[in-house]
Amino acid sequence: MTTLTEVAKLAGVTAATVSNVLRNRGKVGVATRQRVLEAVDTLGYRPHLTARALAEGSAPTLALMVSSIANPFYPEFALAAERAARQSGRFLIVCNTNEDPAIGRAYLEQIAGTLSEGVLVMNANLDFDDLRKTQARGTAVVLCMWERPDAPPGMPCIAVDFFAAGALAARHLLDLGHKRIGAIIGSQADGVHAARYEGFCATLREAGIAHVPAEARFTRDSIQGGYEAATELLTALPEVTAIFATNDLPALGAMHAAADLGRKVPEDLSVIGITDIQLARESRPALSTVAVPTEAAATMAVRLLRALIDGSAVGALMQVAPAPELVVRASTGSARNRRS
Template sequence: MTTLAEVAVRAGVTPATVSNVLRKRGKVGAATRQRVLDAVEALGYRPHLTARALAEGSAPTLALMVTSIANPFYPEFALAAERAARKNGRFLIVCNTNEDPVISRAYLDQIAGTLSEGVLVMNSRIAFDDLHTTRARGTPVVLCMWERPEVSPGLPCIAVDFFAAGALAAQHLLDLGHTRIGAIIGSQPDGVQAARYAGFCHTLKVAGVPHPEQEARFTRDAVQGGYEAACELLTEHHDLTAIFATNDLPALGAMHAAADRGMRIPDDLSVIGITDIQLARESRPGLSTVAVPTDAAAAMAVELLEALIESGGHCETPMRVAPPPVLVQRASTGRVRS
């Protein structure tokens, strides 16, 4: 591997001059700069990012911690965050924790502040104590897609009004004449998707439409979780005309369950989710959903993290709220049959 010293010898300059050219700092004449760049190209030199980070106490990278890279939403968010990071001349490291606190803590201990200058965290399943410890060590942390804009998590965050998303889904089904609606929640009652279900329930209550607790299922945020929950709901409550799911994956599972029972979507059962992942657009029938501002939230998260890095961890607006969710009606919802 070519070293910086070898580049300096070929260009006839000092290693410090090579470093200044590559970092675009210091006063270097045009002719000298070109000699250095020509030497870099000829020798195929590439900076050793790890060594630079350790030597300078900073890194040209940001870390994004996700709970499961198998969930298709996270790659979509990572792609948007990576685009935003590149605009700022940074790389993005994606850290998959598998919902394991030991793995999460290891990433924070080994990467935060060394290989990455700041950390984006997709949700609060990572222990808040660990995140506060990371901040106390001098590495900025930003929570992404925080689901309760009305309550501060005590950390800088980008919030999305998921209560409103649940309300939009409920109102859409009500507008189509549905009053017998089952619910599938992709978390535990006090979990990360609780605000979505709360918005759904509030809208039904205001409309005077009952929603007994036995017509809701709390399950895994996965296609299989939605499939199993929908099978239970449709077996126990034959008069349901619609199912609301707090995320697109369980909603897709509900559609599969209905199809396996010989039900037609949306003639026999309407299904709606939340998020608008690529699979929702590609499913047949297309899944009606409430789209959340994934690209905007990712860009805002990177912007906030950069501001925290530049300011030494302080920011005037530690919570920034992303644009509101938007209803996207596709073929999986229709008017209730009389």
């Protein structure tokens, strides 16, 4: 691999001059700059980012930690975050913890502050103590898609009102005349989807609709998890005319279960999710859902992280992303049109 010294020798300058040209620092004459750039091009020189990070005490990268890259929401968020990072002159490293806290801690110890200037964290199964230790070492940390704007975590974060998202989904089903509505929650009762389910339940209560525990199933946040939960729910309670799922993946699984049970969507069963991932638009029937501001939240998170790194962050540590929006597609219909 070509070295900085080899570039300097070909250009007839010092290694420090080459470094100044590549970093756009110091005063370098036009002719000298041109010779350096021509030498770089001739030799195909590329800076060693790790060496630069160690030498300068900072890195030209940001890290994004997610719990499972297999969940299609995270690549969509990462795409938006990468775009925002690139626009700010940084690269984005995506770290998959595979829902294992030990892997997450290893990433924090090995990457935070060395290969990356700051860390974006999204549902990475990490204790706040681990994140605060990272902050104490001088590395900026921002929580992404925090689900409870009413309960700030005490750390920099971008929050999304998922309680409102659950309420929007419930209101849509109520407006269609549904009264027996099952719920599939893609986490444990006190897990990351709790606020979504709370918003759903609160809206039903306000409408005078009783929602009992027997009408809810807690499962994995996946298509298979939704399939298994919906199969169990619809078998036990065939009178259910609609299903609310706290995420699009279990909602898609619910539609698959309905098909295997001989129930057409939306004629026999309406299904709605939350998030609006690409699969929701491409499923058949297309999935009604509550869209969350993925791109806006990713952009806000990168900007907040950069501000923390630069020392220019002011005001509240928690910023709230734009409100979720109902997206009506073909998977929801009137309860009055249900086939007998």
